[in-house]
Amino acid sequence: MIDTDLSAWVVIPVSLLLVLGGLVTLIGSLGLLRLPDFFARVHGPSMGNTVGTGSVLIASMLTSSALAGRPVVHELLITLFIVMSSPVTSMMLMRAALYRNKVREEKQQAARAANAG
Amino acid sequence: MSVVFSSAVWFAQTCFALAMVLAAVRLIRGPAAQDRVLAFDTLYINGMLTLLMLGIRSSSTAYFDMALLIALFGFVGTIALAKFLLRGEVIEP
Amino acid sequence: MRVPPLLTLVLVAIWLLLNNTIAPRDILLGLLIAVLLMLAAAQMRPVQPRLRQLWVAIPFTFVVLWDILKSNWNVARIVLGIVKDRRVVSGFIDIPLDLRDPHGLAILAAIITSTPGTAWAGLSEDGSVLKLHVLDLRDEEEWIRMIKQRYEQPLMRIFG
Numbered sequence: 001m002i003d004t005d006l007s008a009w010v011v012i013p014v015s016l017l018l019v020l021g022g023l024v025t026l027i028g029s030l031g032l033l034r035l036p037d038f039f040a041r042v043h044g045p046s047m048g049n050t051v052g053t054g055s056v057l058i059a060s061m062l063t064s065s066a067l068a069g070r071p072v073v074h075e076l077l078i079t080l081f082i083v084m085s086s087p088v089t090s091m092m093l094m095r096a097a098l099y100r101n102k103v104r105e106e107k108q109q110a111a112r113a114a115n116a117g
Numbered sequence: 118m119s120v121v122f123s124s125a126v127w128f129a130q131t132c133f134a135l136a137m138v139l140a141a142v143r144l145i146r147g148p149a150a151q152d153r154v155l156a157f158d159t160l161y162i163n164g165m166l167t168l169l170m171l172g173i174r175s176s177s178t179a180y181f182d183m184a185l186l187i188a189l190f191g192f193v194g195t196i197a198l199a200k201f202l203l204r205g206e207v208i209e210p
Numbered sequence: 211m212r213v214p215p216l217l218t219l220v221l222v223a224i225w226l227l228l229n230n231t232i233a234p235r236d237i238l239l240g241l242l243i244a245v246l247l248m249l250a251a252a253q254m255r256p257v258q259p260r261l262r263q264l265w266v267a268i269p270f271t272f273v274v275l276w277d278i279l280k281s282n283w284n285v286a287r288i289v290l291g292i293v294k295d296r297r298v299v300s301g302f303i304d305i306p307l308d309l310r311d312p313h314g315l316a317i318l319a320a321i322i323t324s325t326p327g328t329a330w331a332g333l334s335e336d337g338s339v340l341k342l343h344v345l346d347l348r349d350e351e352e353w354i355r356m357i358k359q360r361y362e363q364p365l366m367r368i369f370g
Contacts, residue, residue: 024282027286027290028326030289031289034289039302039331039343040345042343043285043326043328043329043345044289046325047282047285047286047326049324050325051279051282072230073227077228083320083324084320086323086324087320087323087330090323091319091329095331098331098332
């Protein structure tokens with residue numbers, strides 16, 4: 001555990017950011033569990049991907065800069081990567097879900113037509 | 118001051134662990150394959166955040182590289198799974 | 211073969227962040243790697259963006275960040291079930307689009323998907339109609355006006 005060499009100017013914003021990030025990510029994952037269908041569930045994790053990751057990474061940057069005594073900003077790389085990758089992921093999943101629903105409906109219609117005829 | 122800091126870190130870690138549990142429940146339960154892939158995506162992002170919290174706790178930068186690797190490989194894995202769901206194969210001829 | 215300057219600078223910045231240093235030696239090495247990578251990638255990515263009014267991007271970034279925070283709050287309320295007085299209905303909407311530049315469209319897609327509450331669900335074949343999934347679909351006209359004014363107008367000014 002970190003000892004007491006962090007000043008209040010660092011501890012208070014870092015603690016607030018950590019609490020915010022934890023809560024937002026938890027609510028996002030709760031949304032993944034609670035929301036009714038897949039298209040609604042897509043919106044849950046995107047909360048954790050934006051505000052959750054962002055605030056934890058800013059907190060991490062603040063603490064490591066304060067401990068090292070110089071700006072340490074290489075967490076920006078993870079931020080950049082998450083910002084670029086998470087929309088691509090959810091767009092691909094969205095398209096896959098739409099495509100699979102369409103295929104399933106077509107199969108059901110074909111089965112119904114076969115039963116009727 | 119260190120009490121405030123350590124309890125904030127503890128709180129955030131508990132939140133991420135709970136979020137991982139919730140995502141795992143959706144991963145097991147999820148009616149369709151796309152629900153499972155979405156839950157997997159959430160699971161690895163939360164795992165990455167937990168690693169970053171460990172990094173803040175132990176004030177070491179070794180966890181940063183692991184978090185970066187998890188983000189990279191998780192993204193590639195999810196994209197491959199989504200592509201498979203979309204077309205039935207990952208790399209098309 | 212020309213090397214796009216902005217992308218090269220971004221690659222150098224990524225190299226420096228990865229090594230967590232700003233020593234001149236690393237800057238030189240990063241520049242060398244970035245230029246080599248750009249020469250290799252120039253054949254694979256022939257379309258270059260035409261940036262018109264780049265300064266619009268600065269206020270636009272803050273608008274997007276603020277919208278992300280605000281919509282996080284809205285989605286959190288829906289997930290926790292604090293929206294009492296009405297039922298939350300989600301659904302798809304179609305938005306007619308005037309933006310044609312592929313880079314602008316990519317950025318629009320990233321913004322819309324990053325904002326909780328809205329998700330990109332596809333573009334029609336000719337690229338004129340955008341399909342969007344909205345979690346809290348109360349007023350369809352309001353959403354269409356919001357997307358067109360807040361996001362599409364600045365992107366059209368940036369990417370011409």
